[in-house]
Amino acid sequence: MPELQLQQKTSYELIEEQSRLNEIARELKSAPVISLDVEVNSLDPHSAKLLLFQLAVPDKAYLFDARHLDLRPFQEVLGDEKILKIAQNAKFDYGMLKELVGIEIVNIFDTMLAERVLTCGLTKLGDLSLVSLSRKYLGLELSKEIRKTFENHLRDFTKKQLDYAATDVLVLFPIYEVQKARLEKERLEKIASLEFKLVPVVSEMELRGFLIDVERWRRAIDDYRRKAKEVDQKMQEELRPYSRATQKDLFGNHANVVNLNSPSQIMEAFRRVGLDLPSTGEEILARHDHPLAKLLLEYREYEKIISAFGDNLLAKINPKTGRIHPDYMQIGADTGRFACSNPNLQQIPTDSLFRSCFIASPDHKLVVADYSQIELRIMAELSEDPVFMKAFREDQDLHALTASQMFGIPLDQITKERRFQAKSINFGLMYGRGAKSLAAQLEVSEEESRQLLDKYFRQYHRVKTWLDSVAREAVRRGDSTTLGGRKRYYEKVTPADPNYERQASYIERQGKNTPIQGTSADITKMALVNIRQRIRKEKLDAVPIHTVHDEVVVEARTSVAERTAKIVKEEMERAGEELLKKVPVKVEVAVSDVWEH
DNA sequence: GGGCCGAGCCAC
DNA sequence: AAACGTGGCTCGGCCC
Numbered sequence A: 001m002p003e004l005q006l007q008q009k010t011s012y013e014l015i016e017e018q019s020r021l022n023e024i025a026r027e028l029k030s031a032p033v034i035s036l037d038v039e040v041n042s043l044d045p046h047s048a049k050l051l052l053f054q055l056a057v058p059d060k061a062y063l064f065d066a067r068h069l070d071l072r073p074f075q076e077v078l079g080d081e082k083i084l085k086i087a088q089n090a091k092f093d094y095g096m097l098k099e100l101v102g103i104e105i106v107n108i109f110d111t112m113l114a115e116r117v118l119t120c121g122l123t124k125l126g127d128l129s130l131v132s133l134s135r136k137y138l139g140l141e142l143s144k145e146i147r148k149t150f151e152n153h154l155r156d157f158t159k160k161q162l163d164y165a166a167t168d169v170l171v172l173f174p175i176y177e178v179q180k181a182r183l184e185k186e187r188l189e190k191i192a193s194l195e196f197k198l199v200p201v202v203s204e205m206e207l208r209g210f211l212i213d214v215e216r217w218r219r220a221i222d223d224y225r226r227k228a229k230e231v232d233q234k235m236q237e238e239l240r241p242y243s244r245a246t247q248k249d250l251f252g253n254h255a256n257v258v259n260l261n262s263p264s265q266i267m268e269a270f271r272r273v274g275l276d277l278p279s280t281g282e283e284i285l286a287r288h289d290h291p292l293a294k295l296l297l298e299y300r301e302y303e304k305i306i307s308a309f310g311d312n313l314l315a316k317i318n319p320k321t322g323r324i325h326p327d328y329m330q331i332g333a334d335t336g337r338f339a340c341s342n343p344n345l346q347q348i349p350t351d352s353l354f355r356s357c358f359i360a361s362p363d364h365k366l367v368v369a370d371y372s373q374i375e376l377r378i379m380a381e382l383s384e385d386p387v388f389m390k391a392f393r394e395d396q397d398l399h400a401l402t403a404s405q406m407f408g409i410p411l412d413q414i415t416k417e418r419r420f421q422a423k424s425i426n427f428g429l430m431y432g433r434g435a436k437s438l439a440a441q442l443e444v445s446e447e448e449s450r451q452l453l454d455k456y457f458r459q460y461h462r463v464k465t466w467l468d469s470v471a472r473e474a475v476r477r478g479d480s481t482t483l484g485g486r487k488r489y490y491e492k493v494t495p496a497d498p499n500y501e502r503q504a505s506y507i508e509r510q511g512k513n514t515p516i517q518g519t520s521a522d523i524t525k526m527a528l529v530n531i532r533q534r535i536r537k538e539k540l541d542a543v544p545i546h547t548v549h550d551e552v553v554v555e556a557r558t559s560v561a562e563r564t565a566k567i568v569k570e571e572m573e574r575a576g577e578e579l580l581k582k583v584p585v586k587v588e589v590a591v592s593d594v595w596e597h
Numbered sequence B: 001g002g003g004c005c006g007a008g009c010c011a012c
Numbered sequence C: 001a002a003a004c005g006t007g008g009c010t011c012g013g014c015c016c
Helices: A002-009 A018-030 A072-078 A090-100 A111-118 A130-138 A145-151 A159-170 A172-185 A189-208 A214-242 A263-272 A282-287 A291-315 A374-383 A386-393 A398-407 A416-430 A435-442 A446-459 A461-477 A500-537 A558-579
Strands: A012-015 A033-040 A050-057 A060-065 A084-087 A108-110 A327-329 A339-341 A364-371 A479-481 A487-489 A542-547 A551-557 A587-592
Touching: A012 A018, A012 A159, A018 A050, A018 A072, A033 A090, A033 A145, A033 A159, A033 A172, A050 A072, A050 A090, A050 A159, A060 A159, A084 A090, A084 A172, A090 A108, A090 A189, A108 A111, A108 A189, A111 A130, A111 A172, A111 A189, A130 A172, A145 A159, A159 A172, A172 A189, A189 A327, A189 A500, A189 A542, A214 A263, A214 A291, A263 A291, A282 A291, A364 A500, A364 A558, A374 A386, A374 A416, A374 A461, A374 A500, A374 A558, A386 A398, A386 A461, A398 A416, A398 A446, A416 A435, A416 A446, A416 A500, A435 A446, A446 A461, A461 A479, A461 A500, A479 A500, A487 A500, A500 A542, A500 A551, A500 A558, A542 A558, A551 A558, A558 A587
Parallel strands: A012 A060, A033 A084, A084 A108
Antiparallel strands: A033 A050, A050 A060, A327 A339, A364 A551, A364 A587, A479 A487, A542 A551
């Protein structure tokens, strides 16, 4: 079989004439399935040049010299809902074709996403490359060396380059065939289909990017820089008497005694002062009522923001667009959640000092919408706990209600502390949290913490049985499932394994959390797909530009912002109600000039 | 000078 | 330091 593929891969045609391109564009309209790929001289669609565009049917590849040809005739084929388009990491090709040609692909099968869906939890991201997939499914060793040579775009393409380009599209067919069968066998077609429909949303999210108020951001960071410096100097002075190092620099300034960013140096310096710590983590420092511990915590708070978000964020502004264009990894987490990087806009501090620096384009507004307590609602739905379900149906303050029922106190007499304890349990349970760790957070004894959990489970009996059941099943079956039909697989563990207890309890915690977190991801993804569809149907000037797990940010022209907000709310709730039948879904939406709720 | 890792910490 | 799920980023510190 691999030999046969090798034979087939060399069947290609290089097209340099527009008339021939037009002819093929007409012919391909009757093809049920095609594969596609692009070769470009840059990964940034805003500055890249399209060099080669590849299309294929199972036995032949067409290589179009994109430097000299008008690819727009392919709009009809690529935009045809009846023709399936196979691509590896389709987000990339979609973005390039949209930005550089103005073509939008519909009906996508992405071999990379398919593989991620099929092996979720078992594979590393590197295993998703076309090289890995070809090896796994075809026993074929691809070489990616040639790709780099596409940078020189003035010369004729070499035979090696053309072979490479043809192979890249031809291998997609046999890979697709096997993946398709496996998706059906594992009942993963539905979730894979959702992921495929999400590709254009994610690609457009990256293309559009987010506008930053640079001056405002600089002021916020400078403010933190000043504060950090003050604390740093204070600490150096406090620690200097205990240090042997007393050097001064050329200007007579004292050298720093300790690098506050180095945990090992901190540990050593603190020990000399008589502050002997097992670690310099936040928890430990907070527990010690020592002025130096307090100062260090303050320093870390400032330093973290400065280093992680300061100039580095501004450095990510694209010179061509003046905006931030992060990379969204569509199935970044094994639960199905997105991941975001370069920069990770999913970890911008919630403080409005920072979020308000993310702004709408001129003449635009931001529609910011998020689900209210979606994960707890999912836990209520999945566990079918009657008390939990009733609380959501009556739109009650769930944490206060939990406290009221646990402690037998009327709702209006719940103290902040009681509510906090109840809230900690509500959230903690979704992570598989135990009595010991709960005791640490609540600063009570392990025995008291155990009693709190007992009280909780007496009220929410079904929550306990559900959690125990999914935990057990995760270990026994080796997978977890979400309401959207997503699966997460776990490495097999056996009682014979010396680490069995530790591994099994880890899988148990993941088994409790994955159906909840994963279903939340399913819902947000369904919403994003439907929001885009509605926006296009009504021809609104609006586009999703960001998502943070249970939150969606859409940039809309001011004139249609209110209408967009209505659609976003409707579609998010509809997506939620598609999967949650026993519990209502609540979405809060705001229209604003900046990223805030 | 680059790659890797753990510590620490931001988000949900 | 470990304790409760999912990520990414920066740093120091180590390696080659």
